[in-house]
Amino acid sequence: MRIYKNIPKRILSLCLVFAIGISMGVLSDHFVSENSRFQTFTEKLFRSEVCSNTLTLHYTLAHPEKKGIRKPEATLGTALSDPAKTTSLCQEYEKELKSFAYSRLSEENRLTCDMLLLYFHTRASLGKNSALDEPLGPGLGVQAQLPILLAEYTFRTKEDISDYLKLLSTVRPYFQSIIKLEKQKSQSGLFMSDTTLDRILKQCHSFVANPDSNYMDDIFAQKLKAFSNPAFSSEDQKKLCTYHHKLILTEVIPAYQELADSLESLRGTGKSSRGLAFFEGGREYYLYLLQSQTGTYVPVGQIEKRLSAQLLSDYREISSLLEQNSSLIDRLNQCSGELTLTPTQMLEKLPELMKKDFPELKDATYELRTxxxxMKKFLSPAFYLTPPVDTRNPNVIYINDSGRTSSLELFGTLAHEGFPGHLYQTVSFAENNPSDIRYLVTSSGYVEGWATYVESYGYEYAASLMNDPDSAKNAVRFAWLNRSMNLCIYSLIDIGIHYRGWDAARTAVFLKSFGINNASTAAEIYQYIVETPGNYLKYYWGYLNFLDLKTVCQKRLGDDFDLKEFHRRILEIGPVQFPVLEKYMK
Structure with missing residues (x-):
């Protein structure tokens, strides 16, 4: 809470504003009314969108009643949609947005208007190509993410516990809507390949393998024990855990088994493992993904050209570093051993190290959980769980201590997830009190691009913690350049597979040119990118947009360029598509 110490001056300033307002008369009223009308529209839009399903509502608002929202019956919604209805609704929203007197909106409302116009226009462009949407996937699919979302469902009140238990009973009808969708895709020749099918079935079978020791039971018991609003007796906890286990056995596991059986019955009806380019409307759908997920609207050829330029630049810098010091790789191996901080200590160090480059954030509280x-084998080394918009806490960073990464990589990951990455960006944006709709309609390209952009700073900061920071500086720079090149290569392959029509053999040849000769590694990279179109570009193309925006501002401002101010303005604007970001940076 912000406390104003100089109250008399505030009262005086309000009196002056009131007096000036009287003299402005009709003009002021007209300006205020247009902004009020726009804000009423965005509030109505937010209430409509946030109630689409219980998970969205629960993760977005801790106290929906304070927003005038009555909780609907607990549901996961449906995977089925009416493309024509969706297009029509988006066009209606677009028309309504254009009805506002743009020049009479405040800058904040103009920015929101620009972002929403582009969002709904892009969404409406999908049309019949929505048939290519795929809710399932081995790693990022609904069936893989749902247990995590349910496990992390916060218990703030007893009603939350009741809603959560009801949600378990809606998993089956929700999966049945997915089954119906997959059958439609099968009939249209759009079903997944058998390779992808096998990977999804493996994940489903893993979930149902030990029904009497499902991890969701353990997590539910832990959350019940920690619940204190008011606390349950030991006997009540036992009864609830018994009921929860019954729901897992009779609702959730049968839902996964039914999903697996139904998918198995569709085996062989999909195309061989190919990208979107091999489907009718696939290239158009891929362009839609780039716009809607990555937030970019430049031609694919221009993206490829920029990616290739960065790849060459990184390669030349790596070559130069190795020419200067042939033992650089050995030094890099030493660096990881010298970074002995725990994840907690890393997160404590980062805010201090980043002060010279990023605006200070005074009230960024967070929790670190394991x-x-x-769940360790299914999750990344770390991830950030955003808080509800009405409480702005808790900010939670989860650590997966499975030991799959080096200490230097973990430091970069925590910079990505924490400071100055996702957590820092989220809290910084919230400090500007944006309209609620800005939390629902965002740009993944901005969000993941920013986190990847600041990850490079994290590597730089890590060097300062080594025994010999000067010699470590080039070693950790080498490590970042190597990561940058990998992300760039995968991004080029993403375009190659889904827009240019590369097959597995063409992809393997491309990887060989970068020294990746292992056939199984190449096959795994190919298969992952086939299943997650546009995913790498959210991270890397987003990163390059921030990098290029910084270069443009540096050239324009010369000696007047202030890196901290540059970052402050980006954070103030918040998650928007890159054309909108560039417009308001100017």
Whole structure:
């Protein structure tokens, strides 16, 4: 809470504003009314969108009643949609947005208007190509993410516990809507390949393998024990855990089994493992993904050209570093051993190290939690869980201590997830009190691009913690350049597979040119990118947009360029598509 110490001056300033307002008369009223009308529209839009399903509502608002929202019956919604209805609704929203007197809106409302116009126009462009949407996937699919979202469902009140238990009973009808969708895709020749099918079935079978020791039971018991609003007796906890286990056995596991059986019955009806370019409307759908997920609207050829230029630049810098010091790789191996901080200590160090480059954030509280042992093999080394918009806390960073990364990589990951990455960006944006709709309609390209952009700073900061910071500086720079090149290569392959029509053999040849000769590694990279179109570009193309925006501002401002002010303005604007970001940076 912000406390104003100089109250008399505030009262005086309000009196002056009131007096000036009287003299402005009709003009002021007209300006205020247009902004009020726009804000009423965005509030109505937010209430409509946030109630689409219980998970969205629960993760977005801790106290929906304070927003005038009555909780609907607990549901996961449906995977089925009416493309024509969706297009029509988006066009209606676009028309309504254009009805506002743009020049009479405040800058904040103009920015929101620009962002929403582009969002709904892009969404309406999908049309019949929505048939290519795929809710399932081995790693990022609904069936893989749902247990995590349910496990992390916060218990703030007893009603939350009741809603959560009801949600378990809606998993089956929700999966049945997915089954119906997949059958439609099969009939249209759009079903997944058998390779992808096998990977999804493996994940489903893993979930149902030990029904009497499902990790969701363990997590539910832990959350009940920690619940104190008011606390349950030991006997009540036992009864609830018994009921929860019954729901897992009779609702959730049968839902996964039914999903697996139904998918298995569709085996062989999909195309061989190919990208979107091999489907009718696939290239158009891929362009839609780039716009809607990555937030970019430049031609694919221009993206490829920029990616190739960065790849060459990184390669030349790596070559130069190795020419200067042939033992650089050995020094890099030493660096990882010298960074002996725990994840907690890393997160404590980062805010201090980043002060010279990023605006200080005084009230960024967070919790550090460890991933449940049974979930370690499915999750990344760390991830950030955003708080509800009406409480702005808790900010939670989860650590997966499975030991799959080096200490230097973990430091970069925590910079990505924490400071100055996702957590820092989220809290910084919230300090500007944006309209609620800005939390629902965002740009993944901005969000993941920013986190990747600042990850490079994290590597730089890590060097200052080494025994010999000067010699470590080039070693950790080498490590970042190597990561940058990998992300760039995967981004080029993403375009190659989904827009240019590369097959597995063409992809393997491309990887060989960068020294990746292992056939199984190449096959795994190919298969992952086939299943997650546009995913790498959210991170890397987003990163390059921030990098290029910084270069443009540096050239324009010369000696007047202030890196901290540059970052402050980006954070103030918040998650928007890159054309909108560039417009308001100017």
């Amino acid at each position: 991933v449940h042992p049974s």
